[in-house]
Amino acid sequence: MSISLYPLASLAQIEQTPSRQDGIPPNLEEDLRAYGCKLIHQAGILLKQCVPLPPLIRFVVYRAMYRKQVAVATAQILFQRFWFVTSMKQFGIGDVGMGALYLASKLEECPIRMRDLINVYDLLLQRAAYTTSPKTLKSIEFKYTPMTYFGSSFYDMKDALVVAEMQILKRLGFHVNVVLPYGTLVNYLRVLGLTSKENVCTRAWGYLNDALQTPVYALYAVPTIVCAAILLATRHLRVPLPSQPPNCWWELFDADWEDVWSVCGYIMRLYRDRDPDEQKRLFTMVSKKGVRKWLEDNGPQLVES
Structure with a gap:
């Protein structure tokens, strides 16, 4: 990990993880x-x-x-x-x-x-x-x-x-x-005037919890992740926010649109349907022995970034 107060993965680590x-x-x-x-x-x-x-x-x-x-x-x-x-x-x-x-x-x-x-x-x-x-x-x-x-x-x-x-x-x-994102979420919702909409608050909070199952907290700064959670919540509930240049609400929090959209993609991939074989494969690969057996049976599958 890069050495900083809040460590994030380096570009080399992102492009080719040790597991890959x-x-x-x-x-x-x-x-x-x-x-x-x-x-x-x-x-x-x-x-x-x-x-x-x-x-x-x-x-x-x-x-x-x-x-x-x-x-x-x-x-x-x-x-x-x-x-x-x-x-x-x-x-x-x-x-x-x-x-x-x-x-x-x-x-x-x-x-x-x-x-x-x-x-x-x-x-x-x-x-x-x-x-x-x-x-x-x-x-x-x-x-x-x-x-x-x-x-x-x-x-x-x-x-x-x-x-x-x-x-x-x-x-x-x-x-x-x-650094956990919940305090930042509270502040951003206050700035955007969304604290009165409890459904938006609850859904954005839930997206932040679900994001813990993804690598985003090791890839992006907390403001970017919080903006992604707010974006998903407001779009799903059809709550309008200024999103046209030069009045893009995420720029108020110094978040880049491409990074925000990338975080949204990580979160939404969690909800995709998986067939029973995929689920069974995960259960059998909890240990390193299971991973090694899978590699022996399937061979190395190196994928270029």
Whole structure:
């Protein structure tokens, strides 16, 4: 990552990520990133790291009160940054997701018990394995089987968690500063006079949350991402804003139109339909072993930028 107060990926890292150099197609890498962030979010919910936000119309978010929610968002951003300096062939998205959430909980002063985090990820991975099981086995209702207290599986996951946390710090050069966009969104909506439209506020807030599943927080500055969320919300709800030169509302916030439109594209790709085979492929590639097996079966698929 480029060295700055808020690190962003360099042009070379964007054009050819380490995973792409190892033969993972861009679309597959993007899907694996999104799935890894979903696991982080699901784990945060089960660990009660996500709490309900106050009514958006009030626009009052106290960092101390909602620190746990902040930890989950921070973990997702660190997770996305990590894959610009490391290949998915070297580390699994499940292990790195655990490490990112464990590290973020420390950074935001709401630490998680290591055993609880490992148990939750084990539950999520077992449920994913059940989802990909043959239809004959799906007739049986899913039931979680906890790991034995002194079993080797727990200690293997514990070692992977510790290594992942260490590697995130090492490979990011301890640049773990994260700026979340919610305060900026509040200010921009006030400037645009949209605070009275609760549906716009809610939808824009939701787009910012969904954007955590994409690499945009490691690619673009926060004002650009916030402008993209407002653009999507207002266009979907048909709320008019000045968009013709020389009175383009996003220029008020020093955002470039091409960058804003690019962020919109990243977010909208999350909502595309996926066939069951694509979903099953993601579930089987949570670990680095699954990624390596896929590369062996399909061969390297290097794609020129």
